[in-house]
Amino acid sequence: MTTDTEQSIAADMQHDAKDHQADHHHGPAKGITRWLFTTNHKDIGTMYLWFSLAMFMTGGCMALLVRMELFQPGLQLMQPDFFNQMTTMHGLIMVFGAVMPAFVGLANWMIPMMIGAPDMALPRLNNWSFWILPFAFSMMLMTLLMEGGAPNFGWTFYAPLSTTFAPPSVTFFIFAVHMMGISSIMGAINVIVTILNMRPKGMIMMKLPLFVWTWLITAFLLILVMPVLAGVVTMMLMDIHFDTSFFNAAGGGDPVLFQHVFWFFGHPEVYIMILPAFGIVSEIIPTFARKKLFGYSSMVYATSSIAFLSFIVWAHHMFTVGIPLAGELFFMYATMLIAVPTGVKVFNWVATMFKGSMTFETPMLFAVAFVVLFSIGGFSGLMLAIAPADFQYHDTYFVVAHFHYVLVPGSVFSIMAAAYYWLPKWTGNYYNEKMGKLHFWLSFVGINITFFPMHFVGLAGMPRRVPDYALQFADFNAVSSVGAFLFGFSQLLFIYNVVSCIRNKNPATAEVWEDAKGLEWTIPSPAPYHTFTTPPKID
Amino acid sequence: MKLLSSAKMATGLAKAQLTLLLAFTVPSVSADWQLNMREGVTEISRSVYSLHMIIFWVCVVIAIVVFGVMLWSVVYHRKSRGAKAENFHENVYVEIAWTVIPIIILIGMAVPATATLKKMYDSSESDLDIQITGYQWKWRYQYLESGVDFFSSLATPIEQIQGKSEKTENYLLEVDNPLVIPLGKKVRFLITANDVIHSWWVPDFAVKKDAIPGFINESWVRAEKTGIYRGQCAELCGKDHGFMPIVVEVKSEADYQIWIKNQQLAQVEKAKSAEKRWTLDELMVAGKEIYTKNCAACHQASGEGVPGAFPALKGSPIVQGDPAAHIDIVLNGKAGTAMQAFSDQLSATELAAVITYERNAWGDSLGDIISPSQIAKLKQ
Numbered sequence: 001m002t003t004d005t006e007q008s009i010a011a012d013m014q015h016d017a018k019d020h021q022a023d024h025h026h027g028p029a030k031g032i033t034r035w036l037f038t039t040n041h042k043d044i045g046t047m048y049l050w051f052s053l054a055m056f057m058t059g060g061c062m063a064l065l066v067r068m069e070l071f072q073p074g075l076q077l078m079q080p081d082f083f084n085q086m087t088t089m090h091g092l093i094m095v096f097g098a099v100m101p102a103f104v105g106l107a108n109w110m111i112p113m114m115i116g117a118p119d120m121a122l123p124r125l126n127n128w129s130f131w132i133l134p135f136a137f138s139m140m141l142m143t144l145l146m147e148g149g150a151p152n153f154g155w156t157f158y159a160p161l162s163t164t165f166a167p168p169s170v171t172f173f174i175f176a177v178h179m180m181g182i183s184s185i186m187g188a189i190n191v192i193v194t195i196l197n198m199r200p201k202g203m204i205m206m207k208l209p210l211f212v213w214t215w216l217i218t219a220f221l222l223i224l225v226m227p228v229l230a231g232v233v234t235m236m237l238m239d240i241h242f243d244t245s246f247f248n249a250a251g252g253g254d255p256v257l258f259q260h261v262f263w264f265f266g267h268p269e270v271y272i273m274i275l276p277a278f279g280i281v282s283e284i285i286p287t288f289a290r291k292k293l294f295g296y297s298s299m300v301y302a303t304s305s306i307a308f309l310s311f312i313v314w315a316h317h318m319f320t321v322g323i324p325l326a327g328e329l330f331f332m333y334a335t336m337l338i339a340v341p342t343g344v345k346v347f348n349w350v351a352t353m354f355k356g357s358m359t360f361e362t363p364m365l366f367a368v369a370f371v372v373l374f375s376i377g378g379f380s381g382l383m384l385a386i387a388p389a390d391f392q393y394h395d396t397y398f399v400v401a402h403f404h405y406v407l408v409p410g411s412v413f414s415i416m417a418a419a420y421y422w423l424p425k426w427t428g429n430y431y432n433e434k435m436g437k438l439h440f441w442l443s444f445v446g447i448n449i450t451f452f453p454m455h456f457v458g459l460a461g462m463p464r465r466v467p468d469y470a471l472q473f474a475d476f477n478a479v480s481s482v483g484a485f486l487f488g489f490s491q492l493l494f495i496y497n498v499v500s501c502i503r504n505k506n507p508a509t510a511e512v513w514e515d516a517k518g519l520e521w522t523i524p525s526p527a528p529y530h531t532f533t534t535p536p537k538i539d
Numbered sequence: 540m541k542l543l544s545s546a547k548m549a550t551g552l553a554k555a556q557l558t559l560l561l562a563f564t565v566p567s568v569s570a571d572w573q574l575n576m577r578e579g580v581t582e583i584s585r586s587v588y589s590l591h592m593i594i595f596w597v598c599v600v601i602a603i604v605v606f607g608v609m610l611w612s613v614v615y616h617r618k619s620r621g622a623k624a625e626n627f628h629e630n631v632y633v634e635i636a637w638t639v640i641p642i643i644i645l646i647g648m649a650v651p652a653t654a655t656l657k658k659m660y661d662s663s664e665s666d667l668d669i670q671i672t673g674y675q676w677k678w679r680y681q682y683l684e685s686g687v688d689f690f691s692s693l694a695t696p697i698e699q700i701q702g703k704s705e706k707t708e709n710y711l712l713e714v715d716n717p718l719v720i721p722l723g724k725k726v727r728f729l730i731t732a733n734d735v736i737h738s739w740w741v742p743d744f745a746v747k748k749d750a751i752p753g754f755i756n757e758s759w760v761r762a763e764k765t766g767i768y769r770g771q772c773a774e775l776c777g778k779d780h781g782f783m784p785i786v787v788e789v790k791s792e793a794d795y796q797i798w799i800k801n802q803q804l805a806q807v808e809k810a811k812s813a814e815k816r817w818t819l820d821e822l823m824v825a826g827k828e829i830y831t832k833n834c835a836a837c838h839q840a841s842g843e844g845v846p847g848a849f850p851a852l853k854g855s856p857i858v859q860g861d862p863a864a865h866i867d868i869v870l871n872g873k874a875g876t877a878m879q880a881f882s883d884q885l886s887a888t889e890l891a892a893v894i895t896y897e898r899n900a901w902g903d904s905l906g907d908i909i910s911p912s913q914i915a916k917l918k919q
Contacts, residue, residue, distance in 0.1 A: 080778045256751060358616055359619070470709075
């Protein structure tokens with residue numbers, strides 16, 4: 001690019017900035033059109049977050065039904081087929097409806113404010129990415145009312161159970177997944193374009209807050225793997241309706257191909273659900289330790305390494321399908337390697353806390369719990385990586401315990417931490433600290449009562465995805481169910497805390513947290529409808 | 540467990556809570572608090588167990604160190620104690636140290652894991668080969684050398700599952716015909732499936748291999764102790780995934796030979812029964828039993844099926860129409876659906892009985908008898 005064009009672009013930008021200042025008094029539109037037609041990153045972020053909360057509650061109710069049935073041996077409340085529908089829908093809704101949209105909501109709200117940009121780069125695309133979601137999930141939830149019931153083949157929808165042997169509603173499920181995929185890909189493009197192009201002068205890449213960095217990497221993962229998911233569901237659609245045999249052995253197809261393609265999407269997908277969480281925790285811990293994040297650049301490199309490794313470990317989900325010894329060894333070694341960059345991250349967080357001056361407001365409590373409980377999920381992950389031992393762990397409750405430890409006190413806790421951390425900035429009010437802490441402690445206790453005993457029943461031999469079990473698993477299952485209800489009902493407190501934070505006036509300062517660092521704390525609370533219409537000065 | 544199972548828990552949380560209280564206060568007979576993986580009864584299962592324990596203790600030690608430093612900081616470096624934050628935020632040497640040390644630990648782990656894995660994959664030079672086929676929702680065992688061939692399905696009565704009768708000790712872990720293998724012999728399993736993916740898992744052998752239609756996976760066991768070992772299907776395979784257990788009986792070589800002989804004799808007897816003349820009543824009685832075991836999971840005991848998933852037999856044009864079409868679908872299944880081909884699964888007598896039963900049960904008494912000899916001819 002020549003200096004001439006650079007100058008003219010700079011001039012244009014200044015011109016634009018002036019124009020925008022002229023409409024600065026424009027607030028949001030009135031009524032429902034504000035939400036339907038909005039291109040404002042804050043409005044869209046808010047919608048994403050509410051949507052995610054609604055889905056979290058829906059998926060949570062399904063989990064509670066599952067735990068109710070598993071409270072004791074025997075079939076009490078539901079038939080096995082409905083049980084399978086509940087586990088399947090719970091998984092799909094939590095992954096695609098709760099965790100992913102929550103992170104996109106946080107990205108929408110925070111990325112422009114953290115890098116000093118006025119909005120997302122592609123605001124209309126942004127509106128569309130959100131508004132696809134309610135339709136996708138309505139379609140998916142509608143399958144519960146269809147003849148033959150909702151998808152009942154697990155959130156991993158292995159063929160041929162999900163093709164030849166699936167209920168008719170599988171077609172609606174496939175289209176819902178396509179819509180979610182489109183939404184995610186557009187959201188990811190938006191994040192990448194925003195971060196790469198909307199930084200003000202001086203905001204070099206290695207100055208980006210870690211939340212922004214982790215989201216940038218996550219967005220690349222999304223763009224790379226969501227088309228793979230779209231591909232695999234399209235192959236299913238062809239097998240079901242157009243007589244192809246991608247996954248049908250009788251027609252010369254290969255059921256294992258499904259798993260390879262699915263997990264090529266699926267493994268990066270699990271990092272899509274944890275990398276932004278790493279970013280959030282890397283923002284919160286320094287704030288409340290009143291100390292700069294230890295090893296910023298190693299955090300960036302570790303995140304990138306994890307993202308790279310996520311593409312070469314997929315078959316560790318398939319250790320028992322009978323891949324050749326050489327393949328088994330490769331995937332075992334590669335998987336074990338992930339422990340290294342993940343370890344680096346945990347050590348950096350601990351080093352940040354070490355010799356800090358810590359206080360423990362609700363976001364910090366969630367963040368510290370994240371580090372501990374996510375690490376426990378990491379440890380069981382390392383155990384699962386040992387292929388010979390995985391023959392005993394695979395498809396048992398040990399795996400259920402493992403991925404719930406990284407997803408619930410991992411991803412979900414980070415989202416809760418983020419919500420408490422930035423709520424004062426969003427609403428202009430402090431939340432009720434006592435209630436926040438109560439919510440944390442109930443959740444913390446509930447989660448451990450629910451998921452820790454699952455390690456034991458898994459090791460003792462209880463397979464996952466069963467509606468009924470042998471008598472020796474009864475005691476721990478009863479305990480898990482009690483914990484699940486404690487955790488589930490505690491989330492009503494979260495809703496209460498958010499709503500009362502919006503409604504009760506307890507004005508927050510611009511800085512919100514003592515000596516908090518970052519551009520988002522330089523703008524007033526609540527953040528005005530338009531922020532950084534002129535680029536901030538970065539030193 | 541007596542209280543848990545006898546309490547009629549139909550609905551209602553209040554009742555559930557009461558039961559929970561009882562469960563905690565009354566010592567239960569068969570429920571236990573087993574925490575860990577079992578060691579099992581083979582060389583492989585023991586080395587898997589030791590790998591599991593090593594990696595577990597490695598994790599525990601790392602956890603103590605990391606969480607220890609963290610807890611120390613949480614207690615001592617808090618603002619309320621007057622802690623002042625230090626300024627350090629980078630140290631290349633520390634970063635290198637906590638990258639390299641974990642790599643060394645991991646290599647230390649990978650070496651024994653690789654050795655065990657190699658042994659697990661070496662299924663050569665077996666003494667005995669058994670083909671295991673997963674069906675929705677039962678297992679088929681075919682002894683390739685001796686020709687013994689049978690199905691193994693859940694033996695727990697439905698009343699126990701529905702809470703109408705007391706649950707017995709091996710609830711959901713018992714089958715009608717267990718797999719029998721000889722002690723100390725290398726038994727090779729050739730594992731495949733007929734419909735969807737299943738997974739054959741016996742924890743005491745540390746054998747878990749997916750049963751995949753169109754593929755044959757190999758695994759093996761050399762059991763070191765006689766006894767009964769129980770496992771379950773480990774891969775979600777549809778509605779009754781939780782109800783297709785695996786039971787393996789390890790017998791001494793002599794007992795095993797006797798058992799094989801008896802199995803072979805029984806198979807000959809079964810084939811002969813097709814030559815006998817059967818009355819409608821006899822076929823109806825036998826047919827009901829076979830229907831309950833093989834058909835009711837989908838088509839339901841009432842013959843009404845599950846709308847949208849499994850078609851009703853009661854009032855079905857196939858069941859009420861031409862017997863040839865009815866026989867055809869039972870023997871050969873229906874491609875692209877969950878309807879299996881039962882021709883190889885059931886004997887001629889059993890097939891005749893179940894078809895006769897379907898044509899005369901549920902009030903649609905057609906009065907026609909499908910004779911075993913008729914089916915036997917079709918099967919040839």
